[in-house]
Amino acid sequence: MAMAVLAGCGQPEFSDAEKKTIASLALNTLPPLKPDTTNRFADVPAAAALGSTLFFDTGMSGDGMVSCSTCHKIDRQFQDDLPQAVGVGRTNRRTMPLAGVAHDPWFFWDGRRDSLWAQALTPLENPLEQAGNRAAFAHYIKARFGERYERIFGPLPDLSKVPANASPLGTDAEKAAWSAMSDQQTEDVNRVFANIGKAIAAFERSIAPPQTRFDRFAIDLATGAKPKDEDAFSPEEILGLKLFIGKANCVTCHTGPRFTDNSFHNTGVPPVKGLPPDRGRVDAVRQVEADPFNCLGDFRDGGAGACGELRFMVKSGPELIRAYKTPSLRGAATRAPYMHAGQFSSLDEVVAHYSKAPASVEGVSEIHPLQLSDRERASLVAFLKTLAE
Structure with missing residues (x-):
């Protein structure tokens, strides 16, 4: 896949739909923090x-x-x-x-x-x-x-x-x-x-993600401005971005300005030998319900109307088995190892896992083989590094 450039403006060519998706991932679209009505001291x-x-x-x-x-x-x-x-x-x-x-x-x-x-x-x-x-x-x-x-x-x-x-x-x-x-x-x-x-x-609450090269690139793309040399994407990074929001389907779960859907998924990540059994979300439901400090407990500030997540959470189902939270990808390139127990030592291993999509040891993995080429895998990693620069 060659990089296309719009004539006369020096910008890579993206469809209107791709531009809309890319803009939705930029940090400037992150909404202000909502007041935590369960904690009246949250912003004191x-x-x-x-x-x-x-x-x-x-x-x-x-x-x-x-x-x-x-x-x-x-x-x-x-x-x-x-x-x-x-x-x-x-x-x-x-x-x-x-x-x-x-x-x-x-x-x-x-x-x-x-x-x-x-x-x-x-x-x-x-x-x-x-x-x-x-x-x-x-x-x-x-x-x-x-x-x-x-x-x-x-x-x-x-x-x-x-x-x-x-x-x-x-x-x-x-x-x-x-x-x-x-x-x-x-x-x-x-x-x-x-x-x-x-x-x-x-x-x-005061710890906020910093702007990255991707964010500056996305803003320039949305406004039609020519990126500064240090912010411009290489052909490899552009291919990685296109794969991320397209063929590789990464954006399905790693969505929004924090690159997470805040949900839980079984993606076939293997257990670590020697660690206690870990079934993920399926066991956590019981734990959050039993927590005396949960939103429905006596120590919540404000009314129970703030407890929608807890009152309406999915409590059972095969999709909860070995399901773990989608982590934010911001800064991920500089914080190996990866997954919930550090199963993969590099982003290359992570991308290879998603490309092959092995079956889960329990439950059913949500991912399917992508059959990415070596170049495509390398391009995805190159793009992910722009979220940490």
């Missing part, structure tokens, strides 16, 4: 400032050695370059980047949490991540950040009779201590814990 600057402090604080872990930023590294697109994240222990999933994450309706690779603040709470008590417990976190907040917390969220509860370590999760001792607490004590601790998540979410 003081909450975001506290959340930033907590995000980088290793005191927010059981051993005092791990923070959110251990896996979400600020200089690595808020991820860690590892096939599976490593906190207190090694997990079974890849760390996801955070740019634009507040636009998501579901969180984690399987969508087991339904709000950014509920997501932020989960690693805190995961024994493989930050390995803490919510009573200890409440005490820590009161001792170290009490004044800041109260200026944002109001008075802290009396924690003097709350055990130093207690949680409905965690060790047997922590569970027993939690069971021995009064209803008021557990409600008080859960409220402080929820507010920790709301503060961290307020910070994470």
Whole structure:
């Protein structure tokens, strides 16, 4: 496929339909963040400032050695370059980047949490991540950040009779201590814990994806302007873009300005030997329904009208088996390895997988063989690199 150029203007030739699709992928079409009505502190600057402090604080872990930023590294697109994240222990999933994450309706690779603040709470008590417990976190907040917390969220509860370590999760001792607490004590601790998540979410809402060479190219294409030399696409990159929105069908799932449909798909990605069984979305449905911090729980701000995603989610069906979230492709070229457990070490391997479309080990893969040539595969990779420059 040769690159065609419009006479006299130096622009590659795209059909009107292709131009419309390309324009829809540009970052300038990303809508402003909607207010998070489940978190009334989501856009409070003081909450975001506290959340930033907590995000980088290793005191927010059981051993005092791990923070959110251990896996979400600020200089690595808020991820860690590892096939599976490593906190207190090694997990079974890849760390996801955070740019634009507040636009998501579901969180984690399987969508087991339904709000950014509920997501932020989960690693805190995961024994493989930050390995803490919510009573200890409440005490820590009161001792170290009490004044800041109260200026944002109001008075802290009396924690003097709350055990130093207690949680409905965690060790047997922590569970027993939690069971021995009064209803008021557990409600008080859960409220402080929820507010920790709301503060961290307020910070994470500020992490936005940067404009890339693709965005500048797309704007020039839409306006008819001649791209600057450093923004112009090579013939290989143009072929890759045409394949992405055409023959290769990538845009079916990697759509919109964040290059994701925010949904879950089985694409036949193989399991990793030695890791626990991982069935993706089909198991996450039960987890998000059981989460006391979900949108229908007692710690949501605002009315239940904000909970449409949870109330109307698909709860069963073969399409949920080994289905994982479509990740954003922005910046993907510089954050190998790929897939939910780092199964592929390079974009070349990712494109080869989609070209061959092997069957899934469980459930049915949604993808079909593309039979791409070597040149076409290389061109797709070349285009994907423009989303990280």
